[in-house]
Amino acid sequence: MKPRILLVEDEAALARGIRMNLDDEGYEVSIAGDGREALSMASREAFDLIILDVMLPEKDGVAVCRELRAKGARMPILFLTALNDVQDRVAGIKAGGDDYLAKPFAMEELSARIAAQLRRVNWGAAPKTGGGELVRAGAALVDFAAFRLTRGGETRDLGVKEAGLLRLLMAHPGKTLPRELILAQVWGDDIHVVPRTVDNFISALRRSIEPDPAAPRHIISVRGVGYRWED
Ligand code: CA
Secondary structure, X not given: OOOEEEEEOOOHHHHHHXXXXXHHOOOEEEEEOOHHHHXXXXXXXXXXXXXXXXXXXXXXXXXXXXXXXXXXXXXXXXXXXXXXXXXXXXXXXXXXXXXXXXXXXXXXXXXXXXXXXXXXXXXXXOOOOOOOOEEEEOOEEEEOOOOEEEEOOEEEEOOHHHHHHHHHHHXXXXXXXXXXXXXXXXXXXXXXXXHXXXXXXXXXXXXXXXXXXXXXXXXXXXXXXXXXXXX
């Protein structure tokens, strides 16, 4: 499954150029020409990453980012800023942006930043609840910041992939996530994993969080497709 990117850029020629490059690299790119359009597209479709120009008509990029985050959007957001505009960068990061790139930039640098953001999406996709907060996951409580899981008074450490997998599932309640998408998002460019790996991690997680691991109520298998989280 191709990663889907929303490119928010009002300079049409630049937007087309970026899209052409990213198409070649195997991304599926949609373009929004202003802030309002970006918000409406993001509310209708799921994107894995957003490239957001700061200077936009209708609604600027920082405001768009703040609104997306306020609505619970968790995908990485990469800002395009004016060269040396430190204020834009700080504002972007405070609004919930994950990275920024100053214009003009080399396409290679943009695609390297995108790849880096998509690799760490297992954390970027997580609910930003702040460090140390406990999240209920089935019969367990999880501290994603500390990589710890507690159940019935017993605490164990969570592996990075295991925590990333749980976070990814929990970030999309009620939605079936294909194994290939889980692999791409949690394992990224590790080419040594196979879809079966996901199944093994799922088994481990079920033992930790399901009230009855033999009859899962939270991590549901969807035959031939993947897994779904139910709260
Ligand atoms: Ca612009």
